[in-house]
Structures are given as C-alpha cells and as structure tokens.
Amino acid sequence: MAILIACIVEILSLLFVVQCIQLSHRQSLPPATYGQSAGKLVEIAWGVNQTHIEVQLAYPTLGWLAMGLSPNGGMDQSDVLFAYVDDRTREVVVQDRWITANLAQGQVNLALDKQQDWIMVSGMKNATHTVIRATRKLKTCDSQDRAFGSAAVPVLYSYNFKTPASKTGPVSQHNVRGTVSINFIPSQADDTKNKPDPRDIKKRIEFRVDNVQVVKGKKNQYYCTISQIPALDKKYHAYGYEPLLNQRNLPHLHHMDAYSCDDSFTEDQVDGRTFPCGPEDGTIIMSVCNNLLGGWQSGTGATYYPSNAGLPFTPDMAGKWVVVQMHYDNSDDSEFSDDSGIRFLLSDKLRQYDAGSLTVGAMDIDLSFAIPPEQPVFKMQAQCPSECTKRYFPKDGIKIFGSTLHMHTRGSGAVLRHFRGTREFQPIDVNPSFDYNRQGGREVSPPRVVLPGDRLVLQCNYTTIKDTTPIFGGEGSDEEMCMVFLDYFPKSDLYDCGASFPLINLLRSGLQMDRNTLQQLGKALPAATMQRLLNGQLNDRDPEEIKARLKGPLTTYIEDQYWTPAKVKVWEDFYFNRESYDGLCIGANGMDTVEDDPPLIRPYVVPAVKAEC
Structure with a gap:
C-alpha cells in the first residue's frame, strides 16, 4: 500500500512549518542496467526559495535510497540525504548523514549527523519505486552540511533493494551507485555562459575512440585512440569543446580526456590506433601525450573558454597526433562497442588572447620519486619556482581558469598553493579526497591572476597501506605521479614548471x-x-x-x-x-635548471569544513 504524507507538515509544539516548494528542476540519472531496477527511471527533482531547498528522489528500489554532495565525486567527506519507507511500520525515515571513507583501507562509515537538518516532507513507494521528498535550509550552520551553491557540484546517488533493520543500526552496502554533476541553483546566465554564437563556428574537429570493444570481467577499463589534427588554412581559435557521447553507452561512460602528443611521438610506438591504455596496460602513450586539450566527466556537458580567449589551432599543427583516453565503468559486466569522443569548435574570429596549458609538479618520474610502503599518508611537494614565472610570464601575469589535478591509484589528496613572496593566497585547487577513477577538471572562478615572480606549490598525498614494496614514479599502476594541468590566458612560452629531485x-x-x-x-x-x-x-x-x-x-x-x-x-x-630539488622551467627555449631559494613551506593541512550560516 502506497504511503503519502501530506506536503504541509505542522509541528505546533516546535512552532515549525514545512511547506512545499515547487520542484522547478529535474535531472534524470543514468538508469541501472542490471538487477531488479534495470532500465527503470532514476530521477532527482528540486526547487529552491530564498532560504530552503526541497529535493525529491525517485529511485527504482523498495529499499533505502540516498543522495550525497561530494567534494570530488568520491565518497569521503560527502554530505548525504538518506531515506526509506520502513516495511514494518510504514514510517517514512529521512536522515542527515556524513561519510568518512578510506577506500585504500576498505573503510566506509555512513554516520548520522549530530545535527539533523533534512526534514521529511512526503514519502511513498509502489511496486517499483520509492519516492522521497525532503527539505533543508540552504545555510544550516553545520560543518557536516555541504553548501548548495550556484555552481555544479558532484552528486552521488545510490540505493539498496532492502531497508535497514533499524534507524541507527548498520546500513548495507549499495546495490547501485553513480555520480553526476548538478547545479542546484543555476542562474539564467550560467546556462549559456561563454557559449559561442553558432554562426561564428567555421570548423569542427572531432577526436573519437574508434569502435572500442568493452569486454566482460573487468569493472574499470581504459581505451585510447590516436588520430591527427587535419590541415588548416589559417589560424583558428577553439571557443570550446563538446562531448560526443554514444547514448546507448551513457551509463558506462565515466570520463574522457584528449591530449596532444610530443613531436617525437610516432604511430609505431603503440599497438595500433586503438588499444587498452589503463594504468595496468603498460603503454607509453600517456608519457608522450600529456598536453591536456580538453576533457569530460559523467554529468557534465560542453566546456566553453572565457569570452576573451581561445585555444589556438594553427597550420603548423597539421599532422600532430592527439590521443583520446576513455574510462568505462563496466559495473554490470556488459559487452559493447563505443565511438564516443570530443569535438572542438573553431572560429576564424580570433579573440584577444591565446589560451595555454601549463603543467606544474614533479618533473622526475623515476627512482628519485619514491614513496615508502605501508603508509596511511605520505606527502610530497613540488614547486614551480618564482624564477620560472619571472622569466616567462607577461608583466601583467596570467589568469588561470581551469585546473586538473593528476595522480595515480595511490593518490589520496592534492592541493595547488599560490605564493607571492612570503604571502600565501587561497589555494587555486584543493581536493582532499582524490579518487583516480573519479578525477576531472574544475573551473577556477574567478580566474586566478599569477604574476611574474609568483610561486606555485603542488602537494600530493598518497596512501600505500596495502603495499609491501616502495612505489616509484612512472606511468604504470605500480608507479605514481604528482602533477596539475592548468588552463590559462594569455598563453606564454612556459610549458612545464616544477621540481627535479636528483637521485x-x-x-x-x-x-x-x-x-x-x-x-x-x-x-x-x-x-x-x-x-x-x-x-x-x-x-x-x-x-x-x-x-x-x-x-x-x-x-x-x-x-x-x-x-x-x-x-x-x-x-x-x-x-x-x-x-x-632543482627548479625546472621547460619552455619554448628548452629546459632551464634554476637556482631556487624558497621560503620554508610546510605541508598543507586541510582546514575543517566551516559551517555556513
């Protein structure tokens, strides 16, 4: 029997009234492809007023269901709305929970918040679905509540086919889990921010994976396809890029990246034009093709550059190799083929600035990059010296508008810090819960101005608790990296900036x-x-x-x-x-080793989450 609790709840003893907010936004999530919920609707709907947000979850389960606001798409430090309709009492249970997780150690704790901020509005279940509606203040003054802001945030959705035995007892692991990106409070400008006029787009260049065959028996699979930039008659600016997604495979498409390759790369260095390229596959492709052009992750859409900058495509780039790497999440053990990719939108109306890409981090990925085994946390720091930015950046500096932190499977957290002399600014990018299988870029808004003589400091944290041998630097799954890819304008002649640690x-x-x-x-x-x-x-x-x-x-x-x-x-x-270490500047004039005299920079400590009141 369906249960429906009225949309207006009055608790006179508390002088508290919960009223319905119109659900003006909806997002359908990738349907489950297996189990009793296969092919059925999964949806989050929501509405917002000046003080509250109201959310409705419609999931194909008769058990528990959850929605979590995540710092990075992973479980750790996620703020969770958890709910179910009790099979025995028919009570609609809505709870505010917080996840602490260390996947390297196999630990996940979905704990009840001391301050319960989600209030049940209504709930029901029928033969196939459970629908829960709940409301929360936008600002709760609770350090274990993440903010619903005016930017896209990673959202976890998960459910189990059974309800918990009690409100405070253990919770069984999810049967289905996914991640999307949702902007809960979009402004009208956000929907079209920097979107180019279609009449200005004169060329479209596509890079796709070529008939990739995803096989059974492996959850995370990585495939690459190499192709070449076509001939161009003149200089163009890419105003942005769009994902080209095979809709049949959408539940399996996790993320993809497109990289340009070094001039030294030749086709015979890899096994065919399409090949497996995950961290365990032993290919050299990611060591010679590492200039990030663009990327996509599940739940996101097109990316457009700032209105005064464009990514340059020039005639001398014709024939340059580009690799598209696609990550497939094959949780349901399917077999399928895929041809997804990425499309760059080119215009001959050149903007004021060329956009550029800068790699910052540890430039050595050999034996001098070494992490001890059996460590819950090991920290490493790589500095882009002030002398490099002084030599290469224009006098008014550069503006960083995008950042992609990059480590491998032992990476657990990273932060990019910004110094001007002894003064430290707010981090440009910080991810305290890095997940190799859920990485992606983030917008830096407003763009960060970095002046000549400024210093960039990247700290990477690693977990090797399950390793009995040391982890060295390199491209494979048994090796690690510490890098960040930065999108910025105006383009300078500095390509890579970081530290070299003599063995x-x-x-x-x-x-x-x-x-x-x-x-x-x-x-x-x-x-x-x-x-x-x-x-x-x-x-x-x-x-x-x-x-x-x-x-x-x-x-x-x-x-x-x-x-x-x-x-x-x-x-x-x-x-x-x-x-x-030695400071390294790698640019148009080759590689320079610079003398560096930095201030003492101690390891970064993630500040406690501040309650937003």
Missing part, C-alpha cells in the same frame, strides 16, 4: 644511506655511470639505465628496512626541503 640527494638525505651502502648499491651500475650519479652530472641516457639497473636493489634495500615513523618523516621531509 643522489634522495639516497643520501631521504634514505640516509652511508658511503658503504652507496658503494654496495652502485655495484649494479657501470663505474662511470655511478661516478656521474655521485657527482650529480648525469647525461641524457643515464636515467633510463639507472632505473633499469637500480630499481631491484633499491627496492630490496627499502623492503629490508624497519621504517619507524621517525625514518618515514625524514624521507617525507626530503621532498619539502629546499636543498633537495
């Missing part, structure tokens, strides 16, 4: 090897190579040889140590010590 510094300072240990380790190398390593004078061929010959002995050495907290701290402090 000998790590061995001596980070791992505190004595002379005898270094000599024993050095037996794996030719004498001349070892001498260059000790002197810090490696040639272009040395790093690959050193990585190949020393990785085994160095791994054994690290495994054999008893890593006390004090020893791990010495290792971690190495990456925060200004004596440990």
Whole structure:
C-alpha cells in the first residue's frame, strides 16, 4: 500500500512549518542496467526559495535510497540525504548523514549527523519505486552540511533493494551507485555562459575512440585512440569543446580526456590506433601525450573558454597526433562497442588572447620519486619556482581558469598553493579526497591572476597501506605521479614548471644511506655511470639505465628496512626541503635548471569544513 504524507507538515509544539516548494528542476540519472531496477527511471527533482531547498528522489528500489554532495565525486567527506519507507511500520525515515571513507583501507562509515537538518516532507513507494521528498535550509550552520551553491557540484546517488533493520543500526552496502554533476541553483546566465554564437563556428574537429570493444570481467577499463589534427588554412581559435557521447553507452561512460602528443611521438610506438591504455596496460602513450586539450566527466556537458580567449589551432599543427583516453565503468559486466569522443569548435574570429596549458609538479618520474610502503599518508611537494614565472610570464601575469589535478591509484589528496613572496593566497585547487577513477577538471572562478615572480606549490598525498614494496614514479599502476594541468590566458612560452629531485640527494638525505651502502648499491651500475650519479652530472641516457639497473636493489634495500615513523618523516621531509630539488622551467627555449631559494613551506593541512550560516 502506497504511503503519502501530506506536503504541509505542522509541528505546533516546535512552532515549525514545512511547506512545499515547487520542484522547478529535474535531472534524470543514468538508469541501472542490471538487477531488479534495470532500465527503470532514476530521477532527482528540486526547487529552491530564498532560504530552503526541497529535493525529491525517485529511485527504482523498495529499499533505502540516498543522495550525497561530494567534494570530488568520491565518497569521503560527502554530505548525504538518506531515506526509506520502513516495511514494518510504514514510517517514512529521512536522515542527515556524513561519510568518512578510506577506500585504500576498505573503510566506509555512513554516520548520522549530530545535527539533523533534512526534514521529511512526503514519502511513498509502489511496486517499483520509492519516492522521497525532503527539505533543508540552504545555510544550516553545520560543518557536516555541504553548501548548495550556484555552481555544479558532484552528486552521488545510490540505493539498496532492502531497508535497514533499524534507524541507527548498520546500513548495507549499495546495490547501485553513480555520480553526476548538478547545479542546484543555476542562474539564467550560467546556462549559456561563454557559449559561442553558432554562426561564428567555421570548423569542427572531432577526436573519437574508434569502435572500442568493452569486454566482460573487468569493472574499470581504459581505451585510447590516436588520430591527427587535419590541415588548416589559417589560424583558428577553439571557443570550446563538446562531448560526443554514444547514448546507448551513457551509463558506462565515466570520463574522457584528449591530449596532444610530443613531436617525437610516432604511430609505431603503440599497438595500433586503438588499444587498452589503463594504468595496468603498460603503454607509453600517456608519457608522450600529456598536453591536456580538453576533457569530460559523467554529468557534465560542453566546456566553453572565457569570452576573451581561445585555444589556438594553427597550420603548423597539421599532422600532430592527439590521443583520446576513455574510462568505462563496466559495473554490470556488459559487452559493447563505443565511438564516443570530443569535438572542438573553431572560429576564424580570433579573440584577444591565446589560451595555454601549463603543467606544474614533479618533473622526475623515476627512482628519485619514491614513496615508502605501508603508509596511511605520505606527502610530497613540488614547486614551480618564482624564477620560472619571472622569466616567462607577461608583466601583467596570467589568469588561470581551469585546473586538473593528476595522480595515480595511490593518490589520496592534492592541493595547488599560490605564493607571492612570503604571502600565501587561497589555494587555486584543493581536493582532499582524490579518487583516480573519479578525477576531472574544475573551473577556477574567478580566474586566478599569477604574476611574474609568483610561486606555485603542488602537494600530493598518497596512501600505500596495502603495499609491501616502495612505489616509484612512472606511468604504470605500480608507479605514481604528482602533477596539475592548468588552463590559462594569455598563453606564454612556459610549458612545464616544477621540481627535479636528483637521485643522489634522495639516497643520501631521504634514505640516509652511508658511503658503504652507496658503494654496495652502485655495484649494479657501470663505474662511470655511478661516478656521474655521485657527482650529480648525469647525461641524457643515464636515467633510463639507472632505473633499469637500480630499481631491484633499491627496492630490496627499502623492503629490508624497519621504517619507524621517525625514518618515514625524514624521507617525507626530503621532498619539502629546499636543498633537495632543482627548479625546472621547460619552455619554448628548452629546459632551464634554476637556482631556487624558497621560503620554508610546510605541508598543507586541510582546514575543517566551516559551517555556513
């Protein structure tokens, strides 16, 4: 029997009245493709007034259902509306909950908030669906409530086919879970912000995956297709880009990115034009194609550049290789083919500024980039020196309007900090709950002005609690990175900016090897190579040889140590010590190593969530 509680609830003893708000917005979510809810409607509807938001969840389940506001699309630190209709009492239960999660350790805690801010308006269930309607103040003064703002936020939706045994008891894991991006309080301007006039678009360049075959037996699958930029008769500006999504596969499309490749890349370096390219697939493609052109993630739409900037496409780019990497979430163990991709919108009406892309982070991804095993948190810092921005940025600086943090599977959090002398500004980007399978870019609004002489500092946090061997830098799933891709204007001649950690510094300072240990380790190398390593004078061929010959002995050495907290701290402090690294500026004139004298920059601590009142 359906249960429906009236839309006006009066609790006179509390002098509190809940009234319905018109549900003026709706978003259909990707339907489940398996189980008893296969193919059925999943929908979130909502309305807003000056003080409250009202949300209606319509999910194909007779059990519990939930909607969570997430900081990044992952579960950790998500603010959750949790609800169900009790099978025994017919009571409509609406709860305010908060998730703390450490997926690396397999820990998820969906706890009741001390302050219950969601108020039930109505609830019912029929033969196929449960519909819950609830309201909450926009500002609750609760540190465990995330704000409903005027920008898109990652939203988790999940449900289980059974109701909990009690209101305060354990909650069974979801049967279905997904992530979308929703702007709950859109302004009219937001819907068309920077959208170009179709009459101005003269060319459209598409990069697609080519008939990818997703197979059963693997949840997360990554595929790449390489293609070339076509011939162009003159310079164009891309005003933005649109996702080209195969609608049949929408529930499986997680995210995609398009990267341009180094001029050194050739087609014979990969196995065909379409191939698996996940972190465990061993391809070199992401190490030679790493200039991010654009991306998309589930729940988002087209991306348009600021009205005074465009991404340049020029005649000399003809024939340049571009790779599209697509991540498929195959939770329901399906088989299908896909041809999704991305389309750039080009105009010959050139805007005031060329947009550019800048990579900031750890430039070494070899043995000098090393993380100890069995650590719940290990922090690493890479600085873009003030000397690099002083040399390359225009006198009025650049304006950063987009940021994409990038690590691999051990990455657990990251922050990009901004300094001018000893003054620190608010972070440009911060993600305390990084999830490799749920990464994507974010808009920096308003654009951040970075002046010549400013310093950018990237901190990456890692979790290796399940690892028994050290994790080194590289492209594979058994390796890590620490980078951020920045979109900005006007374009400068600086392409990459960051830190290089000489291996000998790590061995001596980070791992505190004595002379005898270094000599024993050095037996794996030719004498001349070892001498260059000790002197810090490696040639272009040395790093690959050193990585190949020393990785085994160095791994054994690290495994054999008893890593006390004090020893791990010495290792971690190495990456925060200004004596440990060389500053690198990589630009139009090649690579420059610069002397750097930064202030002492201690590890970033994520501030507690402030209650918004």
